[in-house]
Amino acid sequence: MSAGADSIYLDHAATAPLAPGVADVMQRVLVDTPANPASAHGPGRAAATEVDTAAQALGGLINAPPGSLVWTSGATESINLALKGGAEFAGCGAHIVSVATEHRATLDALAWLEKQGACITRLGVDGDGRIDMDALSDAVDADTTLVSVMHVNNETGVVQDIAAIGALCAERGVALHVDAAQSLGRLTIDVGAMNIALLSVSAHKIGGPKGVGALYVRQRPRVGLAPGIHGGGQQKGLRSGTLATHQIAGFGAAARHVVAHRDAEQQRLAALRERLWQRIGATDGALRNGASDSVAAPFLSVSVSGVHGDALLTGLTEGEPALAVASGAACSAAKGQSSYVLRAMGRSPREAGASIRFSLGAGNDADDVDRAAERFVAEVARLRALSPAA
Amino acid sequence: MNVLDDGHTARRWLPRFLSPRHAVVNYAIMRWQGIGDADTPGADAECRLHIACDGLCEQVPIAAAAFAAFGPPVVIACADWACEWLEQRTIGDAHGLSVAHFEQALALAPSERYAALLVLDALAGALENSRLDQDRPYLGS
Numbered sequence: 001m002s003a004g005a006d007s008i009y010l011d012h013a014a015t016a017p018l019a020p021g022v023a024d025v026m027q028r029v030l031v032d033t034p035a036n037p038a039s040a041h042g043p044g045r046a047a048a049t050e051v052d053t054a055a056q057a058l059g060g061l062i063n064a065p066p067g068s069l070v071w072t073s074g075a076t077e078s079i080n081l082a083l084k085g086g087a088e089f090a091g092c093g094a095h096i097v098s099v100a101t102e103h104r105a106t107l108d109a110l111a112w113l114e115k116q117g118a119c120i121t122r123l124g125v126d127g128d129g130r131i132d133m134d135a136l137s138d139a140v141d142a143d144t145t146l147v148s149v150m151h152v153n154n155e156t157g158v159v160q161d162i163a164a165i166g167a168l169c170a171e172r173g174v175a176l177h178v179d180a181a182q183s184l185g186r187l188t189i190d191v192g193a194m195n196i197a198l199l200s201v202s203a204h205k206i207g208g209p210k211g212v213g214a215l216y217v218r219q220r221p222r223v224g225l226a227p228g229i230h231g232g233g234q235q236k237g238l239r240s241g242t243l244a245t246h247q248i249a250g251f252g253a254a255a256r257h258v259v260a261h262r263d264a265e266q267q268r269l270a271a272l273r274e275r276l277w278q279r280i281g282a283t284d285g286a287l288r289n290g291a292s293d294s295v296a297a298p299f300l301s302v303s304v305s306g307v308h309g310d311a312l313l314t315g316l317t318e319g320e321p322a323l324a325v326a327s328g329a330a331c332s333a334a335k336g337q338s339s340y341v342l343r344a345m346g347r348s349p350r351e352a353g354a355s356i357r358f359s360l361g362a363g364n365d366a367d368d369v370d371r372a373a374e375r376f377v378a379e380v381a382r383l384r385a386l387s388p389a390a
Numbered sequence: 391m392n393v394l395d396d397g398h399t400a401r402r403w404l405p406r407f408l409s410p411r412h413a414v415v416n417y418a419i420m421r422w423q424g425i426g427d428a429d430t431p432g433a434d435a436e437c438r439l440h441i442a443c444d445g446l447c448e449q450v451p452i453a454a455a456a457f458a459a460f461g462p463p464v465v466i467a468c469a470d471w472a473c474e475w476l477e478q479r480t481i482g483d484a485h486g487l488s489v490a491h492f493e494q495a496l497a498l499a500p501s502e503r504y505a506a507l508l509v510l511d512a513l514a515g516a517l518e519n520s521r522l523d524q525d526r527p528y529l530g531s
Contacts (some may be wrong), residue, residue: 064528310433310462311407319408352436386466387417388438388458 006032007322008368008375012205012298012361013154013182014326016255019207019362026209027251037243038234047245054252057072059234061181061255062199063190064216070235071248072228074103074213075181077201081228081239082177083109086198088119088226090145094118098148099141099160101341102127103179106148110231119143127346128291129158136165140172146198147176150184153354155341155357157299159187166195169369175223181205181213185258186266186296197223203247207362208254245250269298269360272369276358277302279373283380289342289355298360301342307383309338309353316356317381323372326357396469402497403467408441410466413454415442422456427516430508435461437469439512441476441484448482457512461505466507467508468492472513 011015029050035043037051054065059218070087072078083106084115100109100122114120121139131149140147149170150160162178170174175197180189185206189197199216203209217223217238231240267331278301285305295301304312313327327339338353359371384390420442429436442454455476457469459462471492472478492498 092444311466314404314407314463318404353434386410386413386458387460388436388460389460390415 001363007324008372009324010358010360010368010372011324011326013157013359015017015210015364016207016361016381017218019249019256019257022208022250022253026246027249029249033245037245037310038232042200047243048248050245050252051243054255056247057252057255057259058201058214058347060199061184061189061259062216063192065219066198067364068216068219069251070215070217070271071216071243072213072239073211074204075103075179075202076202076213077228078105078215079105079148079177079179080109080203081225082198082200083146085114085225085228085238086146086175086177086223087113087116089224092117093142093143094145095121095141096146096148097121097136097144097151099121099125099131100344101113101129101153101155101158101330102150103181104148106179110148116134125158125344128294129153129156129289129345130294131160131165131166133161133164137168140168140174144172144174147174148179148180149176150181150268151189151301152180152296153187153290153338153341154182155355156290156345157182157295157359158300159294159296162189162196162232163194167198170195175218185255185262185298186298191218203251203254205259206254208248208316212244212251214251238317265362266297267365272360272364272366273297273300273358274298274371276360277365279370280376283377286380287347287351289345289347300358300360302357302358303342303347303351304380305351305354306387306389307380309355311383312354312356312379315383316375319375319379321371321375323374323375326359327355362369393427401464402495403464403471406430406467406470406496407463408468410457412456412459412470412477414438415456417456419454419456424516424518424520426512426517426519428508428511428515430504433465433504433508434460434462435465435505435508437461437508437512439469439509439516441513441516443481443520448480448485450481451478451479452476452481452484457509461508463496464496464502464505465508468498468509469512470496473508476513481517481520482490486514487513 006312033047035047037047059066110120136357177198179200181202184201197218202213229240234240287303289301316323343353404414424441426439438458440456455473457464461467489506
């Protein structure tokens with residue numbers, strides 16, 4: 001998608017534009033189905049039907065029964081409910097195993113739980129961003145109450161082997177929570193076959209609206225969760241509050257769109273991603289983060305030497321054409337505030353600081369990719385020419 | 391200020407970062423009388439300032455000033471602004487350049503003051519260097 005005459009949108013991992021038809025569905029539900037879906041009367045039942053339809057669509061995308069979904073405000077809330085709700089249900093003996101490269105929603109929730117007395121084990125990753133299954137096996141012990149792993153990393157696109165992790169967790173009798181914010185709609189997810197007990201997703205990553213997400217909660221064997229929000233007892237008491245019917249309907253419409261287009265679209269994006277890397281990979285000092293065969297199709301994370309990360313990101317996002325891209329962190333590398341994900345993969349602080357994430361999506365084509373590559377190469381050259389090291 | 395921002399300013403200096411006019415790479419001058427370096431490891435930034443002038447006394451005008459810099463965009467912008475300010479001013483004026491001048495011209499946020507200090511450190515080095523090197527004229531276009 002070109003976000004404007006002089007802008008190219010390459011930040012679909014942050015938010016994808018609305019998928020075709022989603023806005024129409026939301027408008028229709030907002031106007032024509034105004035009642036509270038928890039109400040027992042006819043208009044209320046009509047609103048509840050819209051919620052059920054969305055649940056069937058989303059459930060179909062992850063092979064989950066509709067009654068197993070808890071609607072939330074997004075993946076961050078879902079993750080908080082899964083981790084904090086699970087730990088509270090487990091009591092004072094909670095032990096959670098997770099990974100150092102998780103999203104901040106997970107890391108910060110775990111840090112909070114640690115202060116409350118939970119025991120947290122954080123696994124490292126290898127140079128390609130993958131966790132070591134032997135290390136995971138060693139970390140899971142008889143006291144472990146939950147394993148929490150993200151399916152696709154939000155900075156690098158690195159894919160963890162959730163099927164293998166799920167099998168290990170099932171064998172050891174431990175519940176698995178998966179942060180699927182970046183994998184929903186991009187990879188196949190089957191909560192049953194993958195032995196996933198809890199799964200967090202967001203609508204706006206797949207072309208749905210912002211402000212709505214879901215937490216899949218396995219029913220059999222049942223996963224214990226304490227409520228995240230108390231109130232009217234909606235959603236089996238786990239997350240009280242009136243459901244945002246039009247938001248949920250929009251999520252469902254986006255899920256239906258994904259089901260119809262995912263496989264062909266991900267192949268197309270993978271080809272575009274390789275085209276982009278072919279054009280910028282020849283830049284002296286450019287490094288690709290994550291092996292191409294273990295990175296989700298839309299993602300390309302590149303570190304480059306000899307330029308300052310903040311300068312590179314600003315130059316790309318504010319120059320012409322402007323590239324809507326992201327960095328692991330725009331902070332000073334020397335302050336140790338560069339991407340913790342890339343540093344965990346072995347990049348130096350300065351390399352991790354000068355890193356750009358391209359995430360492609362439905363509106364991008366070869367012309368976008370070629371222009372973006374040309375801009376990237378030119379900006380790196382410009383900044384290097386300004387440097388005292390030139 | 392945008393409600394989603396945490397101290398992000400208007401970045402009045404942004405055009406200077408995007409299109410600096412005083413990068414040393416763009417100057418054909420073969421011999422600079424004063425070159426000063428400074429760095430700020432905490433911000434992962436470096437600045438090199440070049441000045442060309444004929445003579446040493448306080449009234450001598452600076453014929454040309456240029457920079458090379460590595461660091462956050464505000465560092466490049468401050469270096470570029472300083473060079474523009476210095477050209478055609480005197481050595482005496484240059485000694486009077488302060489952080490306040492940068493703040494006023496570029497609307498620096500408090501968290502960006504370090505960039506002005508970095509450039510001033512580099513300028514001090516360049517002025518000292520030119521004092522030691524003042525007997526050699528510059529060759530410029």
